Amino acid sequence: VSKIFSAGLDITEMSGKSNEHYAAFWRAVQEMWLKLYGSNMVTIAAINGSSPAGGCLMALCCDYRIMADNPKFAIGLNETQLGIVAPFWFKDTMINTIGNRATELSLQLGQMYPAPEALKFGLVDKLVPEDKVQSAAAAAMSQWLSVPDHARQLTKSMMRKPAIDRLVKQREADINNFVSFISKDSIQKSLQIYMDRLKQKK
Numbered sequence: 001v002s003k004i005f006s007a008g009l010d011i012t013e014m015s016g017k018s019n020e021h022y023a024a025f026w027r028a029v030q031e032m033w034l035k036l037y038g039s040n041m042v043t044i045a046a047i048n049g050s051s052p053a054g055g056c057l058m059a060l061c062c063d064y065r066i067m068a069d070n071p072k073f074a075i076g077l078n079e080t081q082l083g084i085v086a087p088f089w090f091k092d093t094m095i096n097t098i099g100n101r102a103t104e105l106s107l108q109l110g111q112m113y114p115a116p117e118a119l120k121f122g123l124v125d126k127l128v129p130e131d132k133v134q135s136a137a138a139a140a141m142s143q144w145l146s147v148p149d150h151a152r153q154l155t156k157s158m159m160r161k162p163a164i165d166r167l168v169k170q171r172e173a174d175i176n177n178f179v180s181f182i183s184k185d186s187i188q189k190s191l192q193i194y195m196d197r198l199k200q201k202k
């Protein structure tokens with residue numbers, strides 16, 4: 001889809017469904033994060049459009065982020081704006097990228113940052129013209145792949161293992177927490193209002 005890197009998690013998967021559905025959905029989201037954040041491969045995000053919430057998380061899982069230089073494209077963990085809460089492992093992923101204070105500001109306010117602003121505090125690493133995103137990502141990939149792989153892999157694992165271990169240890173509790181949170185009437189209402197607002201925007 002043009003103008004969108006990822007719209008984040010599918011909100012329709014989190015509304016009006018059974019608890020079994022929510023649990024299976026959340027396990028799959030955890031799985032995606034564990035695989036991508038824990039990958040020993042080099043991962044470069046080529047962010048060619050807006051990237052809210054789950055989209056931002058996916059980008060943050062990568063080793064390096066290149067974004068199209070267009071202030072109309074924004075990136076951030078905007079969960080609070082939907083009346084929901086970024087889970088601790090979303091928060092950890094952001095802290096590991098931009099630090100504690102910038103993460104707290106960003107999460108409490110549910111801020112989406114236009115690309116030039118995101119660059120300023122390291123939420124993305126580089127901006128390039130829209131038609132150069134793929135080639136810049138390929139060039140970055142070559143640079144990362146030129147480092148001896150065993151050393152790079154061990155270093156990546158050393159940096160990320162504490163956050164990964166934390167979710168692995170609490171996986172079932174995190175699923176239960178998600179299900180009891182998302183199935184609350186008040187949360188379902190917030191999500192409904194947010195979806196209605198998205199549709200009215202047209």
Ligand SMILES: CCCCCCCCC/C=C/C(=O)SCCNC(=O)CCNC(=O)[C@H](O)C(C)(C)COP(=O)(O)OP(=O)(O)OC[C@H]1O[C@@H](n2cnc3c(N)ncnc32)[C@H](O)[C@@H]1OP(=O)(O)O
Pocket residue numbers: 003004006007008009010011012050052053054055078079082084085086087177178181182195198199202
């Ligand atoms: C305690 C802890 C416990 C745990 C607590 C729970 C933790 C949950 C963590 C959640 C993580 C998330 O990712 S939550 C999801 C966050 N995502 C968002 O906020 C994205 C909202 N969307 C947008 O901002 C925009 O749509 C954007 C992506 C920039 C594209 O804008 P455009 O103008 O190009 O397109 P639109 O017209 O808006 O959208 C096209 C259609 O797609 C729909 N759509 C857009 N985003 C959608 C989405 N994420 N899910 C479903 N549908 C979506 C719109 O309603 C439209 O539907 P039609 O009108 O029918 O065509």
